[in-house]
Structures are given as structure tokens and as C-alpha cells.
Amino acid sequence: MSKTIDIERRAIILAAGVAPLIAAAAHGATHDTGTTAIKIQRLAWAGVKLELDDTAIFIDARAPNADDDAPGPELASTASRRFAFVTHHHSDHCDPVALKPILGEHDYLVSNDEVARFFDNRIVNVQPARLHEPVFVSRSNGAFVARCVPASDGLGSPQVSWVLEGGGKRIIHCGDTLWHGGWWDIARAYGPFDLAFLPINGFHQIGDRYTDSGQVMSMTPEQAVSAARILQARLVVPIHYGAHRSAEYFEEPHPLDRFTRAATTAGLQSRAMKPGDIFTL
Ligand SMILES: [Zn+2]
Numbered sequence: 410m411s412k413t414i415d416i417e418r419r420a421i422i423l424a425a426g427v428a429p430l431i432a433a434a435a436h437g438a439t440h441d442t443g444t445t446a447i448k449i450q451r452l453a454w455a456g457v458k459l460e461l462d463d464t465a466i467f468i469d470a471r472a473p474n475a476d477d478d479a480p481g482p483e484l485a486s487t488a489s490r491r492f493a494f495v496t497h498h499h500s501d502h503c504d505p506v507a508l509k510p511i512l513g514e515h516d517y518l519v520s521n522d523e524v525a526r527f528f529d530n531r532i533v534n535v536q537p538a539r540l541h542e543p544v545f546v547s548r549s550n551g552a553f554v555a556r557c558v559p560a561s562d563g564l565g566s567p568q569v570s571w572v573l574e575g576g577g578k579r580i581i582h583c584g585d586t587l588w589h590g591g592w593w594d595i596a597r598a599y600g601p602f603d604l605a606f607l608p609i610n611g612f613h614q615i616g617d618r619y620t621d622s623g624q625v626m627s628m629t630p631e632q633a634v635s636a637a638r639i640l641q642a643r644l645v646v647p648i649h650y651g652a653h654r655s656a657e658y659f660e661e662p663h664p665l666d667r668f669t670r671a672a673t674t675a676g677l678q679s680r681a682m683k684p685g686d687i688f689t690l
Contacts (some may be wrong), residue, residue, distance in 0.1 A: 414485045445576045446689040449604075451682040453481025454587060455502055455649040461568045461575045464552035467511065468582045468606075469496055470569060471504035473684075478651035481684030484511050488685055492546045493518040494555060496584025497568035498527035505532040519544055540569065541598075552576075559594050560586035563626025564614065570595070578603040578690050581640060583648045585612070585627040590640040601641030604690055607633040608649035609659035609668045618655075629661050630668035634675050644690075645672065645679045673680035 440574055448460040465488035469480035473480035477681060484507055491511050493528040495503040497516065508518060509532055525537035538544045538557055545551040553575035560583060562568035567612035570583040572595070574684065579599065585608040615621040638643045650664040661667070665681060672679040680688070 419516075447576045447578055447580075448687065448689050450482070450687045451525070451646065451648070451684050452484065452499065453477060453479075453684050454459060454652070455496075455606075455608065456481065456684075457582060457646075457648070458484075458486065459553070459573065459575070459580070460486060460488055462505045462550070464547055464550070465491045465573075466546065466553055466573065467491070467493045467508065467557075468573075469494075469502040469584060470508065470511075471501065472507040474501075475685075476652055476654045478653070483506070490547045490550075490552075491516045493533070494571050494573075494582075495520045495524065496560065496570060496582065496586075497524055497562060499564075499566065499568050499585075502584055504529075505529070509533055519546070519555065521567065521569040524569065527567075531617045558590070558599070559591040560584060560590070561589035562588070563587050563612070564619075572599045572602075576675035576690075580604045580606070580690075581642070582606040582648075583608060583628075583636070587626070588628050588632040592636050596640050601643060603643050605637055605640055605642035605645045606648050607637060607645055608641075609647040610633040610650035610664045612649075613659050613661075614657065625661065630664050631671045633654045633668060634677055636678055637672070640676060643678060645677060646682050647679065 450458040452470050453473050457468050459466045465486035470484055493508045512533055517536050519536045519538055522537035522539055525535050528535045541556050544555045546553050553573050555571055555573045557569035557571055560568045560570045568584055573580045579602050581602050609630045610625045611625035612627050614626055647668050
């Protein structure tokens, strides 16, 4: 079965009614992000985990997948509070079943309100957030403040990127977005970024209902470098590459080599992390 068919099947897990949850704080609230180091782990595919104080944030986290070149670690954290953020509902970015045992009774998944409509919140608690609305996690101690910002999905689904501040650092995670014109405003509003997680595989999806368009459906390695420069990213970790799923889903050739070469040419600092790798920021 192709991954996209699986994605579409999951997409049909439509929310029977996402309970309205109120964002933790209003616009304009100040936030003490402190200066404690953030422990960062790359998870499978586009997934990352950020840990600061007693709070863990999983972004686009899913269970290890044998279709990936590097399946990645199991989802786990010893932090007392655990939250999930997703850029969009496709199954390679959102895995509510794998997240369910990670999230405690009072923890929840945060997504843009357009994305939240695709979830069945009987599996996990879902908090919808409007674009640019500050979301504090946890609501009480606010180790992180996050805002979702515009992105552009290659298959036409609702998708956002996440901007997160914590420990005196600012991070952006861009799911599997296309290159788009929103970079300029994102950079103006939130840049520069200490770290950007950017997709690089420039995937193509054909077959089923997808005509062979000849167009990439996520950023190419070179486009990711372009976006990083606009965002004024001080460091880029490439994500969303290294899969051989089916003849219907294929990547641009040699995405990591091309990204590394383009980043070096642009004078951009990058760090290739294998799924499971950890560093502190
Ligand atoms: Zn994807």
C-alpha cells in the first residue's frame, strides 16, 4: 500500500467534533523564556523532540517506520509534561495512536484550527490554535511559547509551520512545506531563528489520483537553503528525506548531499542529524 493511500485513510479519521479549548494566553502576553539549554533529539522522518525543564514537545512525531532509510527511535520522554505539535494531519507527520501513550491525562496535541478538524479527539486531546496565536506549554509554567505560521502543502491540505521559543532560543519547524512567499513575513515577525528544521526531499507523488505533474511537493534541498537565508536561520537541521516507499512516492536525487553542498556555498551552518541523534541548543 502506498504511503499516500495510508495518509488519505488516516485523513478520513475526521473529528466528530473537536472540543473547543481556549488558548493559554492572549496576544501581547510577555513570556520569560530563560536561558536554559534545550535538549533536542531528531526522531523519525520529520519528527523532533525538544526538552526543557520538565516539559517535552514532540513535533511531527510518529512511530519508527521500516520504509525510512533510518527508522528512528521509539517515542519516549522522562519529562513530567509532554505535548505534541503537528504541522498537518498526514500520517508521516501525525500519529495519534503512537502519541496517545506519550501524552498524559492532562497533556494534549496542539494543531492549527484548520488542521484540528481532521482529528478524532477521542484518541488524544486536541487544542486548536489560530495562526500567530501564542500557545503556552505547559499552561502553568510556560516553558515554551509556540505560534503556528503559514505554510504551503504540496497536496493541498491545511498545513502550518511552528515557531517555538524556550530557554532564550527561537526555533522553527517547517513540516514538509513547499517554498512559499510567506517566508518574508515570518522572518520579519519572528526572525532571526537560532534553529530551523526544514524539509529537503522535494518529493514527487504520482499514481492514484495524482497526475504526474513534474513538480516537487515539498522543498528541494536548494529551496530549503533559500528559505533558511530568508528566515535568517543560524543553524539548519534538514528533515523529511531518506525514504524509498513505493514507485509512486519518490524524492529528488541525493537530497542530503545537495543540501549540504548548497548550505556550504551559501555560508549557512547546517547539522545533519540521524534519527535518534541528540544535541543541546
Ligand atoms: Zn511529509
